[in-house]
Amino acid sequence: MIMEVLIPSSAEEICELLSQDNSRQLLAGGTDFMVEVNYRHRSPSSVIAIDRVPELRNWHHDGDSVVIGSCVTYREIERGPLATLVPALAQAARTVGSPQIRNAGTIGGNIGTASPAGDMIPVLSALGAEVSLRSSEGKREISLDDLIVGVKQTSLGQGEFIESVRVPVLESPQEFLKVGSRSAMVISVTSLALITYPKTQSVGIGLGAVNPRPTRARQAEEFIKDFLNWESMQVDPSGLDHFKELVSEASRPIDDHRSVAAYRRHSIGVLAQRALTRIFSERSPSG
Amino acid sequence: MTATETYKVGARSGVGVSSQRPDAVPKATGEFSFSSDLSSHNMLWGKTLRSPYPSARIRNIDYSEALAISGVHAILTASDVPGKNLFGLEHPDQPVLADDIVRYAGEPIALVAAEHPEIAADAISRIHVDFEVLNPLVDAESAVTADPIHPEGNVIRHLVIDYGDPTSSGDVTVEGTYEVGMQDQAFMGTESGMAVPSPDGSVDLYISTQWLHSDQKQIIEALNLPEDMVRLTLAGVGGAFGGREDVSMHVHLCMLALHTGRPVKMIYDRNESFLGHVHRHPAKIWYRHHANKDGLLVKVEGKIILDGGAYASTTSAVLANACCFSTGPYKVDNAQIEGWGVRTNNPPCGAMRGFGNVQTCFAIEAQMDKIASALDIDPVELRLKNALEPGDQIITGQEITGAAPVKEVISSLADHPMPEPAINDLLARPGGTGRTTDQKHVKRGVGFAVSIKNLMFAEGFDDSSEALCEVNDGSVAIHTACVEVGQGFVTLVHQIAEEILGVSDITVIPADTSIGSAGSTSASRQTWMSGGAVLKACEAVVVNLIEQIAEEEGVKYENLDGTLVSEDGTKTIPISEALRGRSFQEKVVHRHAPTFPLDEKGQGNAHVSFAFAAHRAVVDVDQELGLVRVVEIATSQDVGRILNPIQAVGQIEGGITQGLGLAVLEELVMKNGVIQNANFTDYLLPTALDTPPIEIASLIEEPEPGAPFGAKGIGEPPTISSTPAVVAAIRDATGLDLRRVPVRPEDIALE
């Protein structure tokens, strides 16, 4: 079996290679891709290895946001400056695979795979991430929630690839929590990201592994607003039970070999409450 | 050409020392050649087509398209099996290649040999099998009465143990039904090997296995060749744990090599590995324990069902272990036990570390805790009260004649200090890197469990091992067919030879079938059996040496701890010096004391020796999310005598981790006969973060009569009671019943 491997050195060149032949497949860290090749679920005849393209490997500030190149690895997100700028993304990155996987695996690859259990997804969703796509036709921006349209399905057009992801720098608390049966290196049974937006006095909640597409718990986000005190950073505990319920209701989990739907529904609610009360301390009813 | 290596190391210092394994550094640096590293000039790659269905009739196999692919050299099916199309570890009931019926998902149907593994895989995907898909039988309980799925019927073995007075009863009874999920050996090195044909029609097989001679016996039947035409040599083994005791690719490789006239190599990928070897038997166990007010056991009633899957493998022996030790390391005068090992369309199950004792121990220890709680007696106290002692009988009527320091094992562990309270670290809590759990969500629990394991083969099996000791001018070469699977036998060979002969220039000749069988590297038996054979062979050299010197000098010498001393005491000479310039070749066969079959009431001296262990687990549980963090496992173990401390600790740490895996993580999830998680993404082994500090409270050294240097086998006991200890600790933290392992988050959180 002959497989052609092309190694472009710029994003421009990727566009060209894709426009010449749009059956060419993109290889970033290969941590999803190569598993599929090894098990013959994928047999590409031409591969574009993009992880040496400098502009995809970098991240930079852009006003109130950071723009993270698609080939930035978990290792880079997990620690260093990015970890301070987008803490929930770093917390999620730390849960991915093993050190070897985190050295190779990229944020763009996680989006490209579009697995419901992809650990970047709930964080990016809760952050309202915008994904920058590029092709020989030009560039466009799309929200992460619109890019991923189903289980392992994206709305990427022909010849289009993910160049970068833009997320806001908020300088306020963020939490990512993930349930798996093992203490590390485990695919999410459920995961949840909770992002605080002090300016709008709201929270963003992204749910992982409980829906086919990226899902925000919008009703819960809306409901809990009235129970939060942004000065004292406290939450009125009387809202917590219903908040939890609303988060669980936003999930459409399945039974599979990793867990059962009932547990997923239960645990996603628990994660929401815990994330919230880590940031907002529970005000005693009397106070 | 081969991956097998001759181990040769420098100075070591006899028995009882932590000498370093010769393969330690090569394995750490990646230089060690495993069977997957085998290669040969002109080699082809083999691949296996397996059934996707757990039960189906094969109407037709069309491989014309596959055979037409350039680079494909052979496609073989059942009709190409030269001899009997049946193999099996205990008795042959499993086709080498499925003929008209497939009985489990993963059963081999056809073989390909091709120039490249990719071509072979491509060919496999173009073999068209016309299946008539049948309804699989997947429930072990109904298998007993269901229509047979195999000519030999569905009950592989039915065993009754009827001991003492069935009408006896106690002041309290506790009852429970328990389940054990399907654990896998999950060795790191998947199955691999290479067969090299010779022009005379014979074949050499280089393979990672546990028992070369049993493989050979099964292969020659299938190939219809005499023994000397199928030679096996051990290739570097990447772990075994029982999963390599059965034949996997062995016959397939030989068939392809003999058919193509070229060396053929195979490596299973991780998915195929899970399909290509037997697993631990899933079990359903019912118990009713009767005890006196003071906590003494009066009677145990039990029913045990083991799901053997489609073929017999070692189900019969595993069931015997489950039943014979179904009352644990406790004295009880009355027992009514009934066990079934049944056939279903689930994957075949067979040997795995602990071998039947793991399943029942989980249930027994839960029952013991229930008795303790019913009578308000401390669980450790209850176990001490009932602990077996030398001279006691087990429920097969066999008297324990060797060392049985059960009480010492229990009390030394109970005395061991408890771990520190939880440290303030998110990663150290349940949920680990998932950051799920704050300290306020954590409850700590402690659990205690004790186990018994029989050592060596049982029920009248003629168990032997052969060793050759060759001395040439002060250098020593030792040959056995004993398989090194990682347990450290090669280190022990050096230690034993050096202990007896005082020589440090020792070579371990690669294990192969040019010497007699060593039996399997299983049942915690090789130190005793092959270690014993090496010891005897070395001792035979010394006897001959003394005779030779007596003939030459007319002086009789005696061996005093490695030094020859003349009768009159005037002359001394170290054995190592006396060996210089001389040559010896001593071959001996070592046997343990005979055992006997069980009679129709399950009575008889079926076992050789027993080893005991106790485990204490401390866990932190996040009950709301059902997440468990094992904080510490402490152990005491009855080891007879420690021959190499660091290797002993290695066995204990590894075994406990495997037991922890069964307690909270490891299970092959089945759905209608098909494994749902045949990969390491979803078959979850403990990571470093899941593996707690393992504290060795005490290794009890009471020499075992009949064992070389008094050493008992130590490989299996760590795996047996660690599982129930962890689950007991979770029960302690949560107050839940938890009757099934592995304990899943939903089992805790949704209760």
Ligand SMILES: Cc1cc2nc3c(=O)[nH]c(=O)nc-3n(C[C@H](O)[C@H](O)[C@H](O)COP(=O)(O)OP(=O)(O)OC[C@H]3O[C@@H](n4cnc5c(N)ncnc54)[C@H](O)[C@@H]3O)c2cc1C
């Ligand atoms: C042992 C192991 C453990 C893992 N654990 C986790 C885990 O805990 N959590 C988790 O979320 N994931 C996990 N994964 C999955 C994987 O590591 C991640 O999804 C990773 O982010 C994929 O990135 P990659 O760079 O390796 O992508 P690749 O494998 O190279 O590519 C993945 C897919 O994305 C496409 N793609 C890549 N880059 C682009 C781009 N720029 N534009 C468009 N499409 C693109 C590829 O064509 C391919 O379809 C694990 C994988 C392994 C092997």
